[in-house]
Amino acid sequence: MSIVIITTLIYLVVVAFLGFLGYKHTKDSNDYMIGGRKIHPMVMALSYGATFISTSAIVGFGGAAGVFGMGLLWLTFLNIFVGIFVAFALLGKRTRKMGHNLNAHTFPELLAIRFQSKFIQKFAGAIIFLFMPLYAAAVMIGATHFLATAFGIDYNTALFFFAVIVAIYVSMGGMKGVMYSDAFQASIMFIGMIILLGFTYKNLGGVTQAHIRLGEMLNNAEVQKSVGGMVKAGFQGWSAMPKWGSPNWWTLVSTIVMGVGIGVLAQPQLAVRFMTVKSNRELNRAVPIGGIFILMMTGVAFIVGALSNVYFFNDPNIGKIALLASGNPPNPDNIIPLFIKTYLPEWFGSIFLITMLAAGMSTLSSQFHAMGTAIGRDLFYKQNDESNKSVWIAKIGVLFSILVTTFLAYFLPVYLQGEGKLIIASGTALFFGLCAASFLPVYIGALYFRNMPKIAAISGIVSGFVSSIFWMLFVHEAESKKLLLCKLIFGVDTIAQGTIWRLVDPIFIALPISIIVTIGMSLLYKCDIPEEHLKSCYQGIEKEAYDKKLVAEG
Template identity: 50%
Template structure:
């Protein structure tokens, strides 16, 4: 439904105004580098929870994964289970407290800085920062695309214009307000996201005749699954694919495991734990973070699948066909066609909030990785606030360029790729580092190198979804992938993460043996 341009502009200006005011408050409270990098280590638990959740849930989850649910069905709900069980409970209770304690003990101010100081290795800090700079722009570009696509369809402006304006607004308050501004605006944007997604779920079921009627209608559509998807194992939008089929492997290994486990070692999320005043604040944050993630992902995946019912009833097409074949456009097209004018505006703010909250964290993380962990390594990570601001600007420009070059339908896959890389490279060393009193420096370095290289190799030479696009395997070997089914549909994480853990454990075992020998 078209929106009144004057009303839309007025509401957007109010939203942007509040966001910039919160950014200014963050700027006023940023007196030194630690404020800019870690929000003073004294953040309220509600703000921590909303900032963590809003950073985690971006347009990738709402637009990208909502589109994937529209294409592959409600089996994606398993990702919600992993997001809450691993991304909130395990992350905060098991890793969050130890991360905060190690952060205070070492004085670390970024994730690479934390890794470098735990293992007493400036080289490990550099390596962690380098992996961030290689992988995170891909995820950042995906988030930018999700927000820009919705602005494009809602405000009827060009994709390039919406992308540049969108990126610039976020860059302004991140550059000047640092992490204090990021977390304040995250909390505000998280509140908007919660309201918007709640309304989306309620209105969708109302329009489709209620929960039972809507879900039954979706289940009855199994005969409309395209032949190309049926051949790959899809059984319907309300059921799981056949076990062991290509779609099952994609759903479980790439989307559920890749994102569900990858969340544990995302640098922009780990830093949130280091902003807490004490462990009690992290415990209290769980009570807010759990319901927030449930509403964000659960609603996106449920509504995404149900858009098939709406489009069939109103256009005679399934969702992906109604969106012109671009799964990233399914949710924006559904909102603009199905929802009343006021909700279209509210949901636009929801998507803006989701994208801006994640982008602000990614800009901040990439900028500090460039300045603190690559350029300023060994200089206590506090070169100057101005240097960190320039770092954010450089990485913002790079991400915009990448977003303009990336193909359609890339949002969910780019997100899963980044999170899979983080888990494969960082998780084993991070887990051992925060819990062990004598972590193995060599183990951390080799675990990170082996995990990252294995992930890159499988991505470029085996996993069809990426290898086909990259074309590296085709050029070097003459074939699209060097292995066939089922290997070509199994996510790189499934091989890279266990191998990375094995390397870390072996070196850690050797470290303990040496300590015992020295003590004898």
Template identity: 25%
Template sequence: MSDLIIKLAMLVVFFGIMIAIGLSCRHHANNVAGFVLGGRSVGPWLTAFAYGTSYFSAVVFVGYAGQFGWKYGIAATWAGIGNAILGSLLAWAVLGRRTRVMTQHLNSATMPQFFEARFASRGMKLAASAIIFVFLIPYTASLYNGLSRLFGMAFHIDYAVCVIVMAVLTGVYVIAGGYMATAINDFVQGIVMIVGICAVIGAVLNSQGGFLAALDGLAKVSDPATSTTPGVFASFFGPDPVGLLGVVLLTSLGTWGLPQMVQKFYAIRSEKAIDKGMIISTLFAFIVAGGCYFLGGFGRLFSTPELVAANGYDSIIPTMLEGLSSFLIAVVVILVLSASMSTLSSLVLASSSTLTLDFIKDTLAKDMKEKQQVLTMRLLIVVFIAISVVLALVQYSSSVTFIAQLMGVSWGALAGAFLAPFLYGLYWKRTTKAACVVCFVFSTVVMLANIFVGSAFPAILQSPINAGAFCMLAGLVIVPVVSLLTRPPETAHVEQVFSCYERTVVVKVKESIGDQT
């Protein structure tokens, strides 16, 4: 009984802090710029943690860490390293400054608005809005999946209750305080994630006699169905380096094209803050993502192929944690809640702002005033959260597999459709609208086909992970090739768009007497 009281007390304190922060940020959310971007005045620490916590959710900690740790052993840590270098460091270095400068210059608050202003195409904005709406909702629902087994193990509380409570509390602070409340809560949740993952790794390895003993035990594990090479699960690249590369690319490079990730660069205070934010975000990813995949790599010491076949990959991490103390289990639950709530808040804010600003405002209610826009976004947050809860509960309580498949495809479809158009749009004046539209259509069609006729794909592309990575890489080729084959964009418009990078700065110069001849 005392163990349960400790767990519940920690949860109550955690939720109380989240709600208090949301209510205290109400004054930042009185207009569209404040509600969606925090007035573009968010500092590097908050932005870096908002980026990192939106990146890593329960899907990573419970789902991906368990699944890829089981498949690749300790080599799964490369996915976390890739997340830190490709998904954080290079994303900030390549996209951060140019995104911040150009989006302010074009007065765009969402990715579809950017596409409209950059390519002078309202149709692109509507197409991007539709893709985001279709694929962010199931991605949002997937966040709840990692909570079911952990809450069942820790509290023996019904999954539906857990999902509804989490959704309601997240909705309250996002609706109340908008982006600023999300960013501050992300910072708090990020601290919990860092402390939690370090504590859990230490406890799990200690239960196996320490790191070297655990690594030695992993080297002795054999699974002929995966590989006949001795010690392969404790090796540098694991049993399937090609498959691991696909995981690294999709989970790392994918962030470059996800609207809820890129939007963090819109809101940062200044160009100078980007350099500091880049370092903070990279270190955060090394600890959290690297720690999650590293932990998952030892999953075969705690489970068996028979148990995994019966209960799925999502059972691996909870099985590893069952022997922890009540206090550490409570820490893990709050860790996963933090990861899920931070990502959930980012997704619903991106979804509601996109639908309001990019579709309703310009199509159904062209004269919508600013207060009405903010109210509409708040109402849509409720709608999006409700839909995601229903999807999560339907999937959990039935044998419907379509939803689960669509969740797996969401990341690949969004990143495949947007990464190349957004990247080339920031850097290359010759990028054409037609090339971006082709990329939109290609990635969306390929990923949807992966759901319905995946068996017809080549073996390496039947996995949604590999298909998504393929779409992202293909887009990087499609956009420049189609751009060179199609009519160049209007010179005057392109020069105006890129003028934000080419401003002339005039300074006073004083000559010294010694310079006179």
């Protein structure tokens, strides 16, 4: 325990120093919001990755892999292909350039200035401020579970101290402090996950032997008894995908894989990072770093989560699959913390504790920064006011966001206790899906479609948001059953009761609706944005696209 305490203190001192460094180099709102647009590409890539990958990915989605198996590796593929290559190549460069052209400091502000709509800025800022705490709570729950398990302390005590630590350093250093700390934390995360993967495979006899043993588990009669209900829901083993169209398939594919894998493109706290570098060259240099980082973070977490079933079941002191070993009642979010504490050397426990702290704090710092700037810049900012007033409002917004998130991190595990719910994975997927439906069609339209009218942008955001909320409240059983509004109005848990629609994630419905509405309104209405403004938006972007076309044509 003394090793854990010493390493934790060293880590916190370094993070505090980096937060102070960010504070010293933060002179105005430009520095606080977007790091002065002079962030090094490696720092930007590591910050992007550390913001993207958190304890929700390692603890929450690793636990989901303990339940569903290796099928979660499809999420790793989407995280890399969509979250890194597509995001940086197709969206990142234009976001960076347009953000510079328009002097945008936040994601909502970028959309608002592009379409000359204060409504968009305030509506998008409100979505971020009101709903991001759910995602942040998922991350905080994951970090707190691991802290409580590692130190053997009460969950609520761990939650309190973790929230205080994050509040101090994120409110102080602004974007520079956040990104300096992110880069440091990402380095720790990378090392920790390499060691974890090596230990996991070594103790199972190597890569091939480990996967053979996992694939054969469903042949065991005791295992078959344990997963009887899951098999009825489409489960086919931890090395296979669930049956096509089964309840398990819809949960895994529509909610976890697609919800997060597509939703990453419209994450405000990630998109704003494209505006922190000074040129496209920095973005190009960041792509391989980000891709390798995401591969190690998610790939290792999902592989270890699935293989934990072999460890737990073959342990004579446990003899259960991972989900049943996670506690009574079962809690998938406990699988990874319990696996680390039970099977890995004590010295590694301290390293992985720091890895989890780094993962949680890096993502939370960016989330709280995004929520704070949504208040300070998007909801209460006065145009052309470059004083530090907006910075102080943002700092107050950060602290308020931390309070709301901490309340949710306390309330959700209590509210869902005994149900074996994937709290972390579900909370993350819900917010990612909401952002995709609300922002993605309009975000792409802002970057690529010059003649898209303001009404199309507003309609797309509102229709995506409203359809997402409606589906959560009245159709998707995972949310509607707990939110109770459907029960109150219609007397049932979901209006889709008895049909497959109750399992379909909101992103499968809301995103297509948003796309159709955005395109439809673009066809019905002419562009109402002045040509001079459009020239300023696309200055440098259209020339670059034209030059690339000439090169391609020889």
